[in-house]
Amino acid sequence: MSFICVNKPRAFANRRCAETTARIHRMSEPRQLESDAVKRLPIGRGSETLISARILAGLLLLGAIGCGSKLYPARGTVTYADGRPVTDGFVVFESKDQEKPTTARGEIRTDGSFELGTFKPGDGAMPGKYRALVAPKFDPNAVDKPAKKPPIHPRYAEFKTSGLEFDVTAAGPNEFPIKVTR
DSSP: OOOOOOSSSSSHHHHHHHHHHHHHHHHHHHOOOOOOHTOOOOOOOOOOHHHHHHHHHHHHHHHHTTOOOOBBBOOEEEETTTTTEEEEEEEEEEESSSSSSSSEEEEOOSSSSEBBBSSSSSBBBEEEEEEEEEOOOOGGTTTSSSOOSSOOGGGGSSHHHHHHHEEOOOOOOEEEEEOOOO
16 A cells, blocks of 8 residues: 655655555554453354354344234224314323333324324234323424414323323224314
8 A cells, every 4th residue: 555645845745654654554454352351252163152143033033022912903083072083193002000111003094093003003002001192293394384283182192181091902892982172
């Protein structure tokens, strides 16, 4: 690897070029790891590595399955008190009876209907007691515009104030009609 140094006095350029070239060569040389801990890793020891890989794959599979948690279809409608559908927004369910809360959510369609999904849209919810909220969609392009009045009362946008509670059961049917006010 060589470099051409220009616009410098000849003696200075030769010394600087030599220093730069030496530094680049040192950086590109393979380095040995000095740590004893790294030297003791059992990487590449045949059956030990294969067994470790199988255990890791099994643990990842269990995590992906969710340790056997079964999901059940859950759907409903969101309407105003006069019966007209809410045509836009989200419904979010949050579990109440689990140590680590899980959520299921669904997008409100133009007819007011929604289907809950825990891991992907429409895949259902785990059985249990839930509190719910109904929130309008956020318009990311509305930053520079004046705030638009939400289509539903703001109290429905928080779990604490919505007053919405539901039970998802294995026996079903898990149909949840939700009435909101403006």
